[in-house]
Amino acid sequence: MPGSAVNADEVPEPPDEAFVDLYDRLAKPFDVIATTAALTGMGQVAVGQIVGSALATGAEAQELLGSMSRNIRSLATSLQSHNERCIGELRGPVQWSETMSARASSFGDRDLFVCATPTRAYDIDENQVLVAGLTTVVEGARAATEHVRSPSSDPLLDAARRAGNEAKRWLDHPSLSGVSRRRPGPRALRRTRSGKHRGTYEPALAVLDRAAEPLSAAVIAAWRDQRTRAQHRVVVEIIRRLERGGRRLPELRVERGALFAGPVQYHHNRRLGDHATVSGITIGRLLVDVPARLHDPDRARAEIELAGRSGGRPTMVIMDDADLDVAVARAVELATTPRR
Secondary structure (H helix, E strand, O other): OOOOOOOOOOOOOOOOOOHHHHHHEOOOOOOHHHHHHHHHHHOHHHHHHHHHHHHHHHHHHHHHHHHHHHHHOOOOOOOEEEEEEEEEEEOOOOHHHHHHHHHHHOOOOHHHHHEEEEEEEEOHHHHHHHHHHHHOOOOHHHHOOOOOOOOOHHHHHHHHHHHHHHHHHHHHHOOOOOOOOOOOOOHHHHHHHOOHHHHHHHHHHHHHHHHOOOOOOOHHOOOOOOOHHHHHHHHHHHHOOOOOOOOOOOOEEEEEEEEOOOEEEOOOOOOOOOOOOOOOEOOEEEEEOOOOOOOOHHHHHHHHHHHHOOOOEEEEOOOHHHHHHHHHHHHHHHHHHHHO
């Protein structure tokens, strides 16, 4: 819930085999917040808060901020030259064409020269990577705390705020304030990883790597309730049965809060009893789901509940593995039967 952070760095139990298969079928790269919300039923604001706190307070962010006072003195630089008017002294190679033009507009002052003066430049690939890492911490802290309506004493949120403020201060440092804020591309990342100053920038690279996958599969799996686990197993088993003939279904993608893979769709019912949207697992025209009361042996009661939120679709409750085969066969039959 917004206002109470969850530590995404806690080590959970390994996920079950069905979830590992489901996670491996996700089309990558994917939107972590939208996908986690679709898988677990958590709101996107809550997931965004968890992701933000992971980026702002994780071990990678702590290492980056802890190393800044040392690394700021070891930044890679390049030498660049710019033209500068010099009177009575030379600060670099004389640019004679520019010098003669300048003298012509200065009443022929023979002590005036235009020199190519060398300066130390910080706006290079390596420092853009460092700035991107610090910016990731700032953005993570903002995501973790921006939806907290009142001051919170949550230690994780307090840590996120402190990390965000510290990262902002380093971004305002004179050596970094003029560095481009654009996201570094693959070339810049490769150059930073292989450069002679790579030790200075490894913490920033680690933050960017964490940002690419802020939540592990095991962490996401741990947030599911028992019914969601059962639903995920049904989704995987249905996909496996549809693929038995050798046809591979498309990778799972998230659209409008639901997971899609060819004819299979999974829409988590975040609130049981909410019939405003169709929820469960659809196979083409057929809506299937586990019972709302997971261990309720009354099939008739489960079927009535499912039909009530089906939007008029054909339905079937999945109570055991035998039901999976029947459901797939019925879905195939419905797909080949013209609508009336």
